[in-house]
Amino acid sequence: MNYSDKQVMSGNPESMPFRLLGGWIEQPSDLQPELEGSVNADVIVVGAGFAGLSTALELTSRGAKVIVLEQEFGGFGASGRNAGYLLGSMGIEFEVFAKRLGVDRARQFVNFYDEGVTYVEKRLVELGIDCDYNPSGIIRAVIDPSQEKWLRRSMRVGEELGSHTRFVDQAEMRARGIPPAFLFGSEQRGGTLNPGKYVSGLRRAAIQAGVKIYEKTPVLSYNEGPIITCKTARGSASAPIMVLTTNAFTPQLGLLRDKVAPIRVSAIETHQLSPKQLESLGWPGREGIITPHLMMESHRLTAHNTMVLTVKKLNYVYGSKTPNVPDHDAYAALAQTLRERHPTLKGLGIKHCWSGYVSVAYDFLPVVGSTGPHQNIIYAAGCTGHGLATQSLMGQLLAEKIKGVENPILKNLYHKTPSTLPEPLQWCVFKTGFKAAAFYDRLTDRKALAAKKDS
Numbered sequence: 448m449n450y451s452d453k454q455v456m457s458g459n460p461e462s463m464p465f466r467l468l469g470g471w472i473e474q475p476s477d478l479q480p481e482l483e484g485s486v487n488a489d490v491i492v493v494g495a496g497f498a499g500l501s502t503a504l505e506l507t508s509r510g511a512k513v514i515v516l517e518q519e520f521g522g523f524g525a526s527g528r529n530a531g532y533l534l535g536s537m538g539i540e541f542e543v544f545a546k547r548l549g550v551d552r553a554r555q556f557v558n559f560y561d562e563g564v565t566y567v568e569k570r571l572v573e574l575g576i577d578c579d580y581n582p583s584g585i586i587r588a589v590i591d592p593s594q595e596k597w598l599r600r601s602m603r604v605g606e607e608l609g610s611h612t613r614f615v616d617q618a619e620m621r622a623r624g625i626p627p628a629f630l631f632g633s634e635q636r637g638g639t640l641n642p643g644k645y646v647s648g649l650r651r652a653a654i655q656a657g658v659k660i661y662e663k664t665p666v667l668s669y670n671e672g673p674i675i676t677c678k679t680a681r682g683s684a685s686a687p688i689m690v691l692t693t694n695a696f697t698p699q700l701g702l703l704r705d706k707v708a709p710i711r712v713s714a715i716e717t718h719q720l721s722p723k724q725l726e727s728l729g730w731p732g733r734e735g736i737i738t739p740h741l742m743m744e745s746h747r748l749t750a751h752n753t754m755v756l757t758v759k760k761l762n763y764v765y766g767s768k769t770p771n772v773p774d775h776d777a778y779a780a781l782a783q784t785l786r787e788r789h790p791t792l793k794g795l796g797i798k799h800c801w802s803g804y805v806s807v808a809y810d811f812l813p814v815v816g817s818t819g820p821h822q823n824i825i826y827a828a829g830c831t832g833h834g835l836a837t838q839s840l841m842g843q844l845l846a847e848k849i850k851g852v853e854n855p856i857l858k859n860l861y862h863k864t865p866s867t868l869p870e871p872l873q874w875c876v877f878k879t880g881f882k883a884a885a886f887y888d889r890l891t892d893r894k895a896l897a898a899k900k901d902s
């Protein structure tokens with residue numbers, strides 16, 4: 448089914464093909480059995496995404512017996528719905544971090560984000576994971592000159608915090624064949640990959656390493672004590688330590704309800720571009736592109752010659768709920784963005800669309816720590832949509848901590864996270880903020896369209 452220009456203009460986004468699993472992943476053929484009966488381990492990890500699988504792998508390599516409990520299957524959640532950008536510190540808001548933490552502390556957070564890129568590149572080689580990684584670099588590209596002031600200020604603050612980027616002027620953008628809608632920008636090392644193949648590679652490596660993964664096994668409850676016991680529908684798992692790597696779903700387990708909120712992000716993927724369409728597009732380096740909108744756009748080509756666009760419109764569900772349902776308004780906004788930024792692809796159909804949830808703290812900083820009377824419940828959340836690199840690295844940091852060696856990178860992440868608001872205030876704040884951001888972004892888009900018509 449195609450999601451055509453005519454359908455977009457007629458306001459009929461409900462005809463867009465929604466995909467429950469996201470666009471990158473299928474349920475594995477070797478689905479691991481549901482937990483039945485009682486089992487024991489050194490560590491229980493809840494959640495089989497980037498962070499959970501990385502933690503399990505790192506712990507196993509250090510001699511620990513690890514059980515992973517996953518409510519669906521490895522990669523089903525945010526990891527399998529990721530845009531696939533291996534992106535470091537350029538993706539964060541430098542001024543927010545500097546004001547919240549001070550320059551010296553903020554430098555440590557910037558280092559965490561950049562080290563995540565190095566970690567993933569290393570693990571792809573070590574674990575033999577083929578996930579179509581293209582180390583092309585990522586460009587934060589403006590679509591209108593009015594965005595230049597913000598971009599250059601962000602680059603200056605970022606450089607002060609240790610984030611190394613380079614300015615790419617219009618001449619270089621055109622010489623490299625970047626689509627002309629993107630005028631100039633800042634570039635940082637990294638690239639794009641297939642997140643479904645990456646998380647599936649982690650899952651496969653974990654199984655081969657001896658990690659016991661129980662899929663289709665949601666945790667119903669857990670106790671707090673020197674030995675933690677997780678109750679599931681047909682069994683239980685016990686260990687002295689539990690690690691929650693459930694990100695946006697963590698509040699549903701009764702933890703971090705007052706620290707993080709699940710925000711829905713959305714994506715569309717086109718049908719495969721023909722050789723003629725690819726030629727009209729240019730873009731030989733296939734660099735990942737993000738924009739400095741308040742609700743950013745991301746644009747990328749895949750290894751199988753489709754285009755994936757994400758974000759543009761955010762959403763929050765009352766009560767911090769996370770229903771796996773379509774967000775038709777977001778898909779319509781992304782389809783319109785596809786037409787506006789890539790006019791040579793007019794008529795290109797949409798293969799499918801999907802949505803997922805990221806966890807966000809009010810200060811946009813990662814949330815990591817431990818809780819319980821014995822401090823043996825460890826959690827990591829608050830990736831704010833930049834979890835591919837950071838949450839992968841988090842696996843090493845948490846494994847080191849559990850084994851008695853706390854990495855300085857992890858130590859520097861500890862801070863007091865501001866408390867969230869009660870409902871209905873939280874719903875009102877998010878909805879108002881998203882509407883204001885959308886209004887501002889529309890002004891920028893209109894300027895860009897007007898400039899294009901005048902040229």
